Amino acid sequence: xxxxxxxxxxxxxxxxxxxxxxxxxxxxxxxxxxxxxxxxxxxxxxxxxxxxxxxxxxxxxxxxxxxxxxxxxxxxxxxxxxxxxxxxxxxxxxxxxxxxxxxxxxxxxxxxxxxxxxxxxxxxxxxxxxxxxxxxxxxxxxxxxxxxxxxxxxxxxxxxxxxxxxxxxxxxxxxxxxxxxxxxxxxxxxxxxxxxxxxxxxxxxxxxxxxxxxxxxxxxxxxxxxxxxxxxxxxxxxxxxxxxxxxxxxxxxxxxxxxxxxxxxxxxxxxxxxxxxxxxxxxxxxxxxxxxxxxxxxxxxxxxxxxxxxxxxxxxxxxxxxxxxxxxxxxxxxxxxxxxxxxxxxxxxx
Numbered sequence: 442x443x444x445x446x447x448x449x450x451x452x453x454x455x456x457x458x459x460x461x462x463x464x465x466x467x468x469x470x471x472x473x474x475x476x477x478x479x480x481x482x483x484x485x486x487x488x489x490x491x492x493x494x495x496x497x498x499x500x501x502x503x504x505x506x507x508x509x510x511x512x513x514x515x516x517x518x519x520x521x522x523x524x525x526x527x528x529x530x531x532x533x534x535x536x537x538x539x540x541x542x543x544x545x546x547x548x549x550x551x552x553x554x555x556x557x558x559x560x561x562x563x564x565x566x567x568x569x570x571x572x573x574x575x576x577x578x579x580x581x582x583x584x585x586x587x588x589x590x591x592x593x594x595x596x597x598x599x600x601x602x603x604x605x606x607x608x609x610x611x612x613x614x615x616x617x618x619x620x621x622x623x624x625x626x627x628x629x630x631x632x633x634x635x636x637x638x639x640x641x642x643x644x645x646x647x648x649x650x651x652x653x654x655x656x657x658x659x660x661x662x663x664x665x666x667x668x669x670x671x672x673x674x675x676x677x678x679x680x681x682x683x684x685x686x687x688x689x690x691x692x693x694x695x696x697x698x699x700x701x702x703x704x705x706x707x708x709x710x711x712x713x714x715x716x717x718x719x720x721x722x723x724x725x726x727x728x729x730x731x732x733x734x735x736x737x738x739x740x741x742x743x744x745x746x747x748x749x750x751x752x753x754x755x756x757x758x759x760x761x762x763x764x765x766x767x768x769x770x771x772x773x774x775x776x777x778x779x780x781x782x783x784x785x786x787x788x789x790x791x
Contacts, residue, residue, distance in 0.1 A: 442547055443574045444479060449582035450547065450609070451475020451540050456586070457602040458536040461594045463525045467536060468586055474515070474540040478502040491753035492697045492735055496704040503545035504559035512538040547571075550613060552644045552724045554704060564706055567724070569644045570616035576648060581608035616650045623653040623668045630666065630677040631657055642708055642724060647764060652771045655679075656708060656723050661686060663710065665728055672774045682728055685711040688718050688746060692738050695748045701735070716740045719754060730758040 442450070455471025456464050481502040488494040501507055516534045519526040526533040548555040551573045554565025571578060585605025592598035624643050631637060641657035652669045659681065666679035689711040692698045701709060701720055708723040710731075718740070722733040734754040738746040 446579045447475045448472040449586045453582045453585045453602055453605050454543055455536045455540045456589050457606060460529045460532055464589055464593050464598060466525055468590055471540050474537060475544050478544045490751055492700060492751045495733060496700055499548060499555045500559050503555050505557050508541045512541045564703060569642060570620045572645045572647050574648055578612050581605040619650045619670055626668055626677045627655040646767045652767060654727055669771050672772055685713055692746050697737050697751050718746060730756055732756055
């Protein structure tokens with residue numbers, strides 16, 4: 442999730458567990474602790490390889506095998522110093538431990554991918570039911586923290602924290618229900634297209650859980666479809682897009698390509714641009730713009746692909762225009778004629 446959400450998410454969790462007389466300190470400590478795992482972006486900026494920078498984020502500092510030791514070290518340090526932690530060591534241990542462990546858990550509900558079990562060679566968890574920025578998810582945690590800050594030791598603070606945590610958890614639950622509803626419609630449509638076994642993923646569009654995007658891989662590329670739970674009726678419609686799957690097969694074995702395929706679960710497009718092979722992560726963005734695109738190889742005079750130093754290509758999308766389009770699509774289903782035109786290339790390639 443985004444950094445602002447982690448501040449209030451962590452603050453509410455810690456304040457709900459720590460003693461009431463330590464509530465303000467717990468709000469601040471929880472905000473700091475829940476931000477701590479994301480500080481891995483600072484040393485990662487030293488990497489000259491943008492693929493390594495991307496795929497190592499949410500790794501070591503988000504591992505459930507590492508964070509318990511971090512929690513114990515933080516708790517032991519502050520207990521040794523005396524003060525609040527020494528006064529209530531058991532309550533503070535659980536506040537620190539749960540706050541740290543909760544960070545990668547909520548991150549796993551986004552599509553980016555979180556390496557919960559690092560250093561095991563397990564692909565990142567990407568349950569992809571929440572967009573990385575979702576104001577409706579952030580709101581209950583924010584309100585709970587504000588009320589608790591001013592109410593301090595009064596019962597109102599405890600009630601606000603419990604209500605905020607319950608509403609936040611309920612929103613995550615709703616997101617999983619919404620995802621299941623969309624995937625059921627996608628399954629029907631893809632089966633009718635002969636793509637029932639195609640690898641696929643679903644993800645909410647920016648800052649909501651009403652409009653969803655589904656991508657399925659095909660032998661020559663991929664198909665993309667959208668579903669609004671508020672507006673769409675009838676069968677889900679997919680549009681097909683080509684990918685240079687032959688070139689992708691030819692560059693298998695190049696370390697950076699294999700790393701990307703591992704990280705994004707194979708959901709990537711391959712395009713040749715100026716004799717360079719550009720790989721785009723299909724999970725983040727939508728056609729034709731993706732947040733993560735990397736030039737990884739160049740075609741030589743003999744037509745063979747040669748590995749090059751990875752280069753991340755900039756994204757040209759207008760964020761304001763993208764959100765306006767998303768908002769309009771939530772509430773309005775495109776005319777059937779427009780959907781039929783868009784679906785013209787969605788037939789599976791033989």
